[in-house]
Amino acid sequence: MVGLTIKEKLKYGIGAIGSLPFVSPVIFDRTVRQFLTKVPGSHFLYGDGWNRLHPFDRVNGTNTSGSVSAADLRARCSHPANAHTNLYGGSQPSVVRRALATLPQLETCCFVDLGCGKGRPLIVASEFPFRKIVGVELSEDLAEVARTNAAVISERHPERTPIQVEVGDAAAYPIPAGDVVLFLYHSFGTELVAKVELAIRAALAAESRRLYVVSYNPVNGACFDESPVLIRRFARMLSYSREERGYGPDLSDAVVIWQGGSTPPPTELADAKIIIVTPGSRAEVTP
Numbered sequence: 001m002v003g004l005t006i007k008e009k010l011k012y013g014i015g016a017i018g019s020l021p022f023v024s025p026v027i028f029d030r031t032v033r034q035f036l037t038k039v040p041g042s043h044f045l046y047g048d049g050w051n052r053l054h055p056f057d058r059v060n061g062t063n064t065s066g067s068v069s070a071a072d073l074r075a076r077c078s079h080p081a082n083a084h085t086n087l088y089g090g091s092q093p094s095v096v097r098r099a100l101a102t103l104p105q106l107e108t109c110c111f112v113d114l115g116c117g118k119g120r121p122l123i124v125a126s127e128f129p130f131r132k133i134v135g136v137e138l139s140e141d142l143a144e145v146a147r148t149n150a151a152v153i154s155e156r157h158p159e160r161t162p163i164q165v166e167v168g169d170a171a172a173y174p175i176p177a178g179d180v181v182l183f184l185y186h187s188f189g190t191e192l193v194a195k196v197e198l199a200i201r202a203a204l205a206a207e208s209r210r211l212y213v214v215s216y217n218p219v220n221g222a223c224f225d226e227s228p229v230l231i232r233r234f235a236r237m238l239s240y241s242r243e244e245r246g247y248g249p250d251l252s253d254a255v256v257i258w259q260g261g262s263t264p265p266p267t268e269l270a271d272a273k274i275i276i277v278t279p280g281s282r283a284e285v286t287p
């Protein structure tokens with residue numbers, strides 16, 4: 001705490017109280033949170049989870065922690081798609097891992113993260129036997145960090161599928177041929193998600209294949225629910241693992257998975273309703 005201002009000491013002190021094991025389940029309760037967010041300064045209680053060094057980075061020697069506001073992303077990039085960007089903040093690895101573990105026969109699938117940021121889901125994907133792993137990111141700065149992370153992982157785990165990172169608008173990225181898993185962590189607004197849905201229709205019309213859409217925080221999930229070529233296969237709130245608590249803004253996140261093409265019918269009913277908890281920013285699904 002040496003060198004910190006009184007405000008910073010207060011902020012980190014309150015944040016530390018918020019992450020105590022007997023405090024966090026109470027303050028993250030939806031009703032309590034809705035009440036507390038009206039109290040000035042209460043956001044310190046929730047800590048600035050994204051900006052703490054995530055245990056995932058400590059284990060892997062990578063840099064996926066931190067957050068970048070949408071305004072800062074826009075200021076550093078002139079691409080027109082930037083008008084629709086959301087902030088950078090990493091998804092929780094345990095949540096991504098559990099979502100991917102529900103998918104069959106990954107050996108034939110290409111994993112694509114549409115808006116890969118610093119590449120956390122790409123690294124989680126490399127734990128699975130995907131035939132190819134690609135991240136598409138609009139921000140050159142974040143893509144560069146993702147590439148460095150990919151190099152760290154490839155050095156540490158030469159047996160894993162290599163990670164490729166491309167700079168560009170993910171909504172305009174051509175969906176690769178063959179079986180594919182499209183991952184999306186609330187990267188951009190409805191207009192671009194609708195564009196992705198149209199690309200999925202074209203991709204399924206062009207070729208017989210298995211296609212999955214894994215939407216983490218499905219704020220724009222309605223675009224996929226309304227798609228004539230996709231059906232739901234999974235919809236749940238997934239809790240952060242114990243060591244991840246305090247390293248993101250919540251304690252659990254919603255994941256909805258759709259499937260299309262020559263995919264066998266889903267084995268579970270996945271009709272949970274998507275609820276927009278904070279418009280434009282957070283979705284949950286009914287239990």
Ligand SMILES: C[S@@+](CC[C@H](N)C(=O)[O-])C[C@H]1O[C@@H](n2cnc3c(N)ncnc32)[C@H](O)[C@@H]1O
Binds near residue numbers: 114138186
């Ligand atoms: C919430 S972050 C998610 C990062 C990563 N997928 C994860 O789960 O850790 C969303 C990312 O999407 C990127 N993004 C926003 N619009 C984009 C676009 N049109 N094309 C590519 N990336 C985009 C942002 O720069 C940001 O890094």
